[in-house]
Amino acid sequence: MKRLIIILILSMTTCLSTAQSQSDAILNLCSQINKDSLEYNVRTLQDFGSRYAFNDNRKQIAEYLMHRLENYGFETEIDSFYLEMEYPYNSGIINKTWQYNVVGKKQGLWDRGTTLHIGAHYDDVSFKEGFADYVNIAPGADDNASGVAGILEIARVFALNDIKPIKTLVINFFAAEEQGLIGSNHRIDGITQPTWKENIVGMINLDMIGYCTADSANYIANIITYDNSPELTEMAINFANLYTNLTPFETIMYNNASDSYSYYIYGVRSLFLSENEFTPHYHTERDLFTTLNYDYMKQITMLAAAMTYECSVNNDYGTVSLKEEPQTEDLDLIIRNQPSEGEISYLIKGNSKHNTLSLYDLQGRKLTQIPLQTTESIGKIDVSSLQSGLYTLKLEGSNQAVSRKVIIVR
Secondary structure, eight states: OHHHHHHHHHHHHHHHHHHHHHHHHHHHHHHTOOHHHHHHHHHHHHTTOOOBTTSTTHHHHHHHHHHHHHHTTOEEEEEEEEEEEESSTTSOOEEEEEEEEEEEEEOOSSEEEEEEEEEEEOOBOOBSSTTTOBOSOOOOIIIIIHHHHHHHHHHHHHHHTTOOOSEEEEEEEESOOTTTSHHHHHHHHHHHSSSOOSEEEEEEEEOSOOOOOSOGGGOEEEEEOOTTOHHHHHHHHHHHHHHSSOEEEEEOTTTTSSTHHHHHTTTOOEEEEEESSOOTTTTSTTOOGGGOOHHHHHHHHHHHHHHHHHHHHOTTSSSOOOOOOOOOSSEEEEESSSSEESEEEEEEEEOOTTEEEEEEOTTOOEEEEEEEOSOOOEEEEEOTTSOSEEEEEEEEETTEEEEEEEEEEO
């Protein structure tokens, strides 16, 4: 009984320590969200001129966004699709174009097939009067350079902190949202047809997050919800109170008006973050970067960053298990002392030369990296300075990887 009590106390201490470290990591991440960086992103997108879906610059914009994600360590691709439609509606103008969704992926440490999607549409539109009088001057600062700017800033701070998620983090910049969520519909349809290619644990969408005339003590953010996503809704409300100056306002208003709705109708748990005070410059030439409140935008981006971290790095959210990469035909990694106290003793079966042995914590941070220059198969790693908890030891080489969970106790 005494041994059982000690084990339970150790387990509780480990859980509390892990929870505290995750909270500290989120606070650190939020502290690095920079409003000047957000403004730079919005101004750069505005400088493209109109981002109207049928403009000739649409591929140039997509390639710019792709290169930005590559600079932050994401694997990227262009998800292109052909669009033929009358737009503006009832105008008699038939547009025939290729459209370009931008996709960036940061692969999960334990389960690459389980994904968290975050996204924002990058196209815009502007009208003089009503929806028939289209004009080709659409700065689209709030709608939706602001959402794209927030996503880029999240990618930047993830890269700055070398965060490696447990689940694969997928960033989506959607095309042709203004024409009826066409880009996001194409994207999710491609993932689900003919069978599901990913286990998507959630989708977080940013659309119009920059307009606010209130003082900082009265910032309100719309938490736009879906009936299949109570966990995301609860997280958003809790995290708004924990990590930001925002007062969260839960609503279903406009939940069918942005790209998260495309995911929702396919059954994916979804959430839509947006400004509470609707911009008076919506879909006009006046939607300029000078009209936005970048301190307010910073707060919503902090909320999105906190949720992105929690959903992709913390294993408690979603359906992912602590999945290990199995042995290959030529290689296997065995932990010889579980739990490990002070040091990890390992055994490698197979030729370990030119492989690398790395130790990661639950936040995906690489703590130790050991190049293996010989065929030596037995070794030890000093972990006496580490907190009790769950870690991953990963053996990587050319075209092969084997990972094992390690429980460290002090």
